[in-house]
Amino acid sequence: MPVSVFPADPAAATGEDFGTHAMATTMVAMGNRARNAALILAQTQRTAKDQALTVAARVLRSRSANITFKNIEDMEAAKELSQSMRDRLWLNEARIEGMAQGLEAIAALPDPIGSVLGEWTRPNGLRISKVRVPLGVIGIIYESRPNVTADAGGLCLKAGNAALLRCGSESFYSSQAIMDCLAEGLTAAGLPNDALQMVQTTDRAAVGMMLSMVGIIDVIVPRGGKSLIERLTVESKVPLFQSLEGICHTYVHTAADLTKARSVVLNAKMRRTGICGATETLLVDRAVAKAMLPAILSDLIMVGCEIRGCPETLALESRALAATEADWKSEYLEAILSVKIVADLDEAINHINTHGSHHTDAILTEDVVAAECFMTKVDSAITLHNASTQFADGGEFGMGAEIGISTGKLHARGPVGVEQLTSFKYKVRGSGQIRP
Numbered sequence: 001m002p003v004s005v006f007p008a009d010p011a012a013a014t015g016e017d018f019g020t021h022a023m024a025t026t027m028v029a030m031g032n033r034a035r036n037a038a039l040i041l042a043q044t045q046r047t048a049k050d051q052a053l054t055v056a057a058r059v060l061r062s063r064s065a066n067i068t069f070k071n072i073e074d075m076e077a078a079k080e081l082s083q084s085m086r087d088r089l090w091l092n093e094a095r096i097e098g099m100a101q102g103l104e105a106i107a108a109l110p111d112p113i114g115s116v117l118g119e120w121t122r123p124n125g126l127r128i129s130k131v132r133v134p135l136g137v138i139g140i141i142y143e144s145r146p147n148v149t150a151d152a153g154g155l156c157l158k159a160g161n162a163a164l165l166r167c168g169s170e171s172f173y174s175s176q177a178i179m180d181c182l183a184e185g186l187t188a189a190g191l192p193n194d195a196l197q198m199v200q201t202t203d204r205a206a207v208g209m210m211l212s213m214v215g216i217i218d219v220i221v222p223r224g225g226k227s228l229i230e231r232l233t234v235e236s237k238v239p240l241f242q243s244l245e246g247i248c249h250t251y252v253h254t255a256a257d258l259t260k261a262r263s264v265v266l267n268a269k270m271r272r273t274g275i276c277g278a279t280e281t282l283l284v285d286r287a288v289a290k291a292m293l294p295a296i297l298s299d300l301i302m303v304g305c306e307i308r309g310c311p312e313t314l315a316l317e318s319r320a321l322a323a324t325e326a327d328w329k330s331e332y333l334e335a336i337l338s339v340k341i342v343a344d345l346d347e348a349i350n351h352i353n354t355h356g357s358h359h360t361d362a363i364l365t366e367d368v369v370a371a372e373c374f375m376t377k378v379d380s381a382i383t384l385h386n387a388s389t390q391f392a393d394g395g396e397f398g399m400g401a402e403i404g405i406s407t408g409k410l411h412a413r414g415p416v417g418v419e420q421l422t423s424f425k426y427k428v429r430g431s432g433q434i435r436p
Contacts, residue, residue: 020205027209030164031216033194034137038162041195042134046111048189053107053154056185057100060150063181064096070173071146078170081144084274084333089144089171099150099178105400106154112422113160127429132422134160135218139210140403141166141232142223146174151394151401152221153182153196158400159421162195164217166210168224169202211236221416223404226331241416242408245331246276247357248389251283251348251374253365258292260386261364266299268362268388274333276405277360277392281328282339283348289316289341297339305335312341328355345370349377356380358407360392381407381414 041049060067071091078089112132119129138161140152149165156163167175179198186193199206210217214237221241222232232240250268252261268279284293289312297307297317307313307320308327314320320339327338328351342348352361362384363374375383382392382405392415394402399417406412412420 023201023203023205024209027199027206027213028216030194030197030199031137031213033192034162034164034197035216037192037194038134038136038160040192041157041160041162042113044160044191048191049111049157049160050107052157052182052185052189052191053103054185055188056150056154056182057103057107059181059184060096060100060103060178063177064093067091067096067174067177067181068093070177073173074146074171078144081170082274082334084272085144085170087272087274089146089174091146091174095147099147102147102151102395102401103154105395106158106418107400109158109400109418111158112419117424124433125431126433129427129429130424131427132419133425135421135423136161137217138163138421139166139213139217139220139238140164140223141207141210141220141228142171143168143225143228144170145223146171146178148223148403149175149178149198150182152223152403153179155401155403155416155418155421157182157186157191157195159418161421162197164197164199164210166199166206172202207231208235211238214238221403241404241406241412242410243404244357244359244407246278246359246392246405247281247329247331247355248277248279248359248392249281249283249348249352249356249361250279250389251342251352251361251363252285252288252292252296253345253348253363253367253370253374254285254287255367255370256285256288256292256364257366258295261292262296262299264362264364264386264388265296266303268390269300269337270303270305270335271388271390273335275390276331277390278333279362279389280330280332280336280338281355282337283342283351284339285345285348286312286341286343289313293317293339293341300337303335305337307337307339309339310341313339331357345373349374353377353379359405360384360389362387362389381405 115132117130121127142148182196217238219239226245308323309320323338358380360382361378361380371385394415394417397415402415402417406416
């Protein structure tokens with residue numbers, strides 16, 4: 001059920017034009033308050049930011065029952081979603097504890113703001129330093145994962161940025177309950193509540209307005225499915241952190257260890273099928289396919305994974321379905337895996353660079369030379385050797401949390417953590433120099 005919000009008195013709004021105008025007015029007002037808050041945050045000391053994060057973590061724990069209650073409301077209204085999408089939406093005590101620990105981990109990170117990235121002195125005596133600074137106001141547009149509220153809010157705050165968060169309709173009540181906890185942290189630390197604001201509507205028109213708020217929002221970070229990312233990429237007038245779908249691969253090389261391969265592939269696909277780091281395509285060298293692939297596929301099928309294979313795969317596993325060309329470019333986010341037998345390392349790398357989304361790809365091998373070749377030549381934000389693609393996560397990288405995995409190459413690539421939410425400026429100190 002859509003949530004009504006703009007203006008403060010919804011009953012006062014009559015007519016579509018008035019409603020759109022009221023929404024635009026409210027969005028701009030939110031943005032201007034965020035810009036003012038961003039000026040304060042840019043000068044805020046680490047102690048205040050860390051206090052806000054640790055208090056928010058404590059409040060999250062104390063309100064766990066209320067958050068799960070609100071999450072039940074969202075889950076009840078989202079029965080039409082797929083099982084994997086419902087898994088993204090679902091919160092329990094353990095996941096709420098994970099959010100709290102994430103905020104505490106962010107607080108424990110060094111403060112990036114003001115850190116000197118480089119300094120040097122010119123022959124004329126000018127002393128130049130390159131210093132890390134906040135980006136300003138960040139727009140976060142996400143769908144069914146309410147934990148993004150805590151992760152994004154915490155990371156933006158630590159990096160000295162204000163944020164406007166717009167969640168999807170399916171996670172509205174859960175996200176609002178989490179946002180209330182962040183607001184408690186801001187208040188306790190004496191920081192402006194406008195530093196973190198949640199857009200109070202599920203009307204999709206609000207997304208379009210955020211995409212056009214040039215001069216108010218400095219960058220937009222998307223977190224969602226293919227349709228959302230495509231819309232934002234086409235429509236946004238505000239700079240965007242590119243974040244494509246996760247068509248992730250695991251490649252079983254000729255020199256792979258079978259025991260290790262069985263364990264890693266099963267985890268990479270089935271630990272959580274609905275996350276962007278889940279493996280969607282398995283590649284296996286022809287030289288070891290007969291010896292290794294039947295056992296690997298049997299493990300997957302036993303836990304409910306559907307296999308869609310190339311002709312050679314079908315010859316080895318009668319329970320597999322025939323893969324189509326579309327399967328090699330599919331992010332299933334379900335218990336479905338496409339499987340292709342390849343000739344060698346070069347064909348595997350070519351397949352990934354041709355059909356993948358430049359997100360996360362792994363090689364399983366005991367040959368370190370082959371592993372280094374793979375990790376160098378595969379053009380993805382994250383490459384792994386003998387590890388599950390499900391490690392594609394800022395928390396697992398020691399970043400405390402992440403807003404998403406950027407597949408672009410400008411500014412940020414891979415997990416978007418605290419440092420990726422900053423920019424830099426040059427400070428030049430002289431003693432009266434003039435340029436000849």
